Structures are given as structure tokens and as C-alpha cells.
Amino acid sequence: MNRALRMAANVALSAILVVVTGHAASAQAVADQGNQTALPAVTRIDIGGLRKLIKPDGKPLLINFWATWCDPCREEFPDLVKLAAEYSGRIDFVTVSLDDPADIGTLVPKFLSQMKSEMPAYLLDTPDESAAIRMVSKDWRGTLPLTILYAADGETAYLRNGKIKHETIVAELEKVLPKALPAKTIE
Amino acid sequence: MKRSLFLFTVILMFTAGISAQGVAVGSAVENFSLPDMGGKSQTLNDLKGSKGALIVFLSAQCPTVKAYNDKINLIAADYAAKGINVIGINSNATEDLNWVKNHAAEVGYKFPVLIDKGNVLADKLGAGFTPEVYFLDAKNVLVYHGAIDNDRFNRGNVTEPYLRTAFDAQLAGKKVERTSVPAFGCDIKRAKAIAAQ
Numbered sequence: 001m002n003r004a005l006r007m008a009a010n011v012a013l014s015a016i017l018v019v020v021t022g023h024a025a026s027a028q029a030v031a032d033q034g035n036q037t038a039l040p041a042v043t044r045i046d047i048g049g050l051r052k053l054i055k056p057d058g059k060p061l062l063i064n065f066w067a068t069w070c071d072p073c074r075e076e077f078p079d080l081v082k083l084a085a086e087y088s089g090r091i092d093f094v095t096v097s098l099d100d101p102a103d104i105g106t107l108v109p110k111f112l113s114q115m116k117s118e119m120p121a122y123l124l125d126t127p128d129e130s131a132a133i134r135m136v137s138k139d140w141r142g143t144l145p146l147t148i149l150y151a152a153d154g155e156t157a158y159l160r161n162g163k164i165k166h167e168t169i170v171a172e173l174e175k176v177l178p179k180a181l182p183a184k185t186i187e
Numbered sequence: 188m189k190r191s192l193f194l195f196t197v198i199l200m201f202t203a204g205i206s207a208q209g210v211a212v213g214s215a216v217e218n219f220s221l222p223d224m225g226g227k228s229q230t231l232n233d234l235k236g237s238k239g240a241l242i243v244f245l246s247a248q249c250p251t252v253k254a255y256n257d258k259i260n261l262i263a264a265d266y267a268a269k270g271i272n273v274i275g276i277n278s279n280a281t282e283d284l285n286w287v288k289n290h291a292a293e294v295g296y297k298f299p300v301l302i303d304k305g306n307v308l309a310d311k312l313g314a315g316f317t318p319e320v321y322f323l324d325a326k327n328v329l330v331y332h333g334a335i336d337n338d339r340f341n342r343g344n345v346t347e348p349y350l351r352t353a354f355d356a357q358l359a360g361k362k363v364e365r366t367s368v369p370a371f372g373c374d375i376k377r378a379k380a381i382a383a384q
Contacts (some may be wrong), residue, residue: 009252067253067371069250070373070374071375071376072374077364085293098371100340101340102340126346127337127344127346127347128337128370129334129335129337129339129365129370129371130333130369130370133369133371134369137276139367141315141316141333142315142316142334142369142370142371142372143315143316144371144373144374145376162374185290
């Protein structure tokens with residue numbers, strides 16, 4: 001009897017272990033999948049793609065040029081993420097990485113993931129970076145970060161080569177927002 | 188009064204050959220004196236070659252510099268024999284002397300590296316990133332500045348050797364066609380900016 005009870009207990013314990021470890025393994029698999037799918041997509045663009053990207057699509061547009069190896073870029077990134085969320089739907093925010101194209105699936109999306117960035121992300125890959133730099137701004141010498149704010153009509157409203165200052169960029173963002181239509185008066 | 192002062196400043200900048208972004212191509216760079224990694228004072232005029240000098244802004248931590256280090260050494264060896272001497276400059280306020288020394292020893296730079304404390308030379312030239320280069324002729328006139336080539340990841344696929352092209356044209360007595368090429372690199376860490384943080 002005791003033996004029968006022990007056997008039954010062992011069977012029950014084994015079954016529990018199978019279920020628990022099975023769930024654990026499944027949970028790990030889901031987590032791994034989640035980690036893989038959580039990495040944001042980074043789109044490779046050439047100079048033609050960049051030319052299209054710097055044209056606003058009906059809304060003001062903020063573009064941030066950055067790289068994972070650039071200290072001030074990393075430092076200002078959390079602020080950009082926050083601002084992108086605050087102005088979502090009113091101003092488009094995009095980022096262009098100048099990292100090694102070999103890092104497009106590793107370092108770059110990992111950093112964006114850590115930052116919880118939801119801004120559309122691109123990586124510039126062109127054999128003539130000097131042409132890209134000159135196309136973006138004749139005053140730009142390639143130092144990072146560079147943040148450009150375009151008004152909805154495509155005019156450059158603000159350009160900052162260096163780490164952004166929160167109060168300044170907020171003031172500039174407010175300036176390019178479409179003006180609220182005056183309330184209609186009923187006569 | 189303010190307007191007169193502004194105009195005077197603008198005229199002074201043009202006559203001194205200083206653009207808003209530093210020294211302009213075609214303008215002479217004044218002789219300068221900076222300490223080397225051993226603390227000994229060195230001057231541009233003493234270090235330059237018979238045909239000129241290449242000033243290259245370096246960093247002990249910048250990945251772009253690291254990707255270029257071997258190429259810079261090759262350029263130094265190739266052109267020292269032709270009368271152009273390379274002078275390395277470290278202007279980064281965030282990199283202390285030991286770090287700079289260790290990095291230089293690790294790489295095995297084949298040219299002197301000078302320490303630009305307070306970014307005096309970087310400010311004078313308008314240097315913004317590493318590895319930004321300034322090619323001066325024998326009279327210290329700026330001939331070319333900017334990128335070394337179009338392969339900053341050192342993949343071995345240089346199609347535009349901007350600096351070597353400028354060297355070769357100058358040495359052959361020909362016109363240097365591209366006198367300035369912007370490039371992506373690490374920003375030079377300015378002492379004032381660090382102090383302000």
C-alpha cells in the first residue's frame with residue numbers, strides 16, 4: 001500500500017515537474033521571441049532615400065542624426081524619445097544613424113530598444129557621405145549629433161549641431177506647430 | 188557703436204583669413220607651439236617637412252580614429268619621404284595624458300602627437316571632429332581640410348582618397364580640385380563644454 005502510494009506520489013510529482021518545466025521552457029521561448037521581435041526595425045537608406053526623408057509629409061518634421069559611438073547623441077536621446085511621444089501626431093520625429101551598416105541589426109536597434117524609441121529609425125549607407133552632409137546643410141561639417149526641425153512647408157526652422165537643450169527645442173517645436181484656427185464668431 | 192564694432196570684427200576676420208568655421212583654404216596658419224606627450228614644447232615650423240605638414244586631430248577613444256589609425260600611419264610613412272610630415276593633435280578635454288600616451292603606444296604612431304590643452308589650436312583652425320585633417324603647404328597655407336577618404340569603417344574599399352589626391356596634386360604642382368570634404372567623425376570634446384556640464 002505504502003509502495004503504491006509512493007508510486008502514485010512520484011507519478012504525480014513527475015507530472016507536475018513536466019508541466020512546470022514545460023511552461024517554463026515555453027515562457028522562455030516566448031520571452032526570447034519577444035526580445036527578438038522587440039528590437040526596432042532600422043531601415044537602410046542611401047542618399048536618395050535621405051533626400052526623400054528630409055521632406056516633411058504634411059507635418060513639421062524633426063530629424064536627428066546620431067550614432068551609438070557618439071556620447072552627446074546617447075545623452076540627448078532620452079529627451080528626444082520623450083518629445084517624440086509628447087508631440088506624436090503633430091510633429092514627425094525620425095532618427096538617422098551614422099553607425100557602421102554592419103551594426104544595423106545589432107548595436108543600433110539594441111540601443112533604440114533600450115531607449116524605448118518608437119521613432120522611425122534609419123541608417124545612412126552611402127559611399128559619398130560628404131555629398132549627404134552637404135545635402136542636409138551647407139553649414140554641417142559632419143559632427144554629431146545634428147538635429148534639424150523642418151516646418152511643414154519644408155523650410156528649415158531650426159538646426160542644432162551638438163546636444164539639444166530641452167527648453168530651446170521645445171520652444172522651436174511650439175513655433176512650427178500649426179496655428180489653431182480662430183474660433184468662428186456667430187453674428 | 189555696436190554696428191561699427193561688428194563691421195570691424197568682420198573685416199578683421201576676413202583680413203586674417205579666418206572664416207566663421209576657422210581658417211579658410213588659401214590662408215596661412217600661424218606658427219604654433221604645443222607640448223608633445225613628453226611635455227617638450229614643439230612648433231609647427233620645426234615639425235613640418237620641406238613640402239608642408241599634415242595636422243590630424245586624434246582621439247584615444249573615437250572608433251572612427253581607430254578605424255583610420257593604420258591608414259594614417261601609412262600616409263605618414265608614404266609622404267614623409269616626399270616632404271610632408273604628419274603632426275598628430277589631441278584636443279579632447281576628456282582624455283588625460285596617460286590615456287593619450289597609452290593609445291599612441293598601442294597604435295604605434297609614426298609621428299609626434301601634441302597635446303592641445305584648452306582646444307587652443309582646434310579653436311584656431313575650427314576643427315570639429317576626429318580624425319579631421321589640415322594639409323598645410325611649406326608656407327603653412329591651408330591647402331586641404333576635412334576627410335581622409337570615403338572609407339571610415341576601414342572596409343578596404345576606398346574609392347575617394349581625398350587626402351592622398353590633394354597631396355599628389357600639390358606635390359605635382361597641380362591645382363587641388365577638392366579643397367574641403369566634410370565627414371562623419373567624433374566631436375572634439377571642448378574644455379569649455381565639459382566645464383559647463
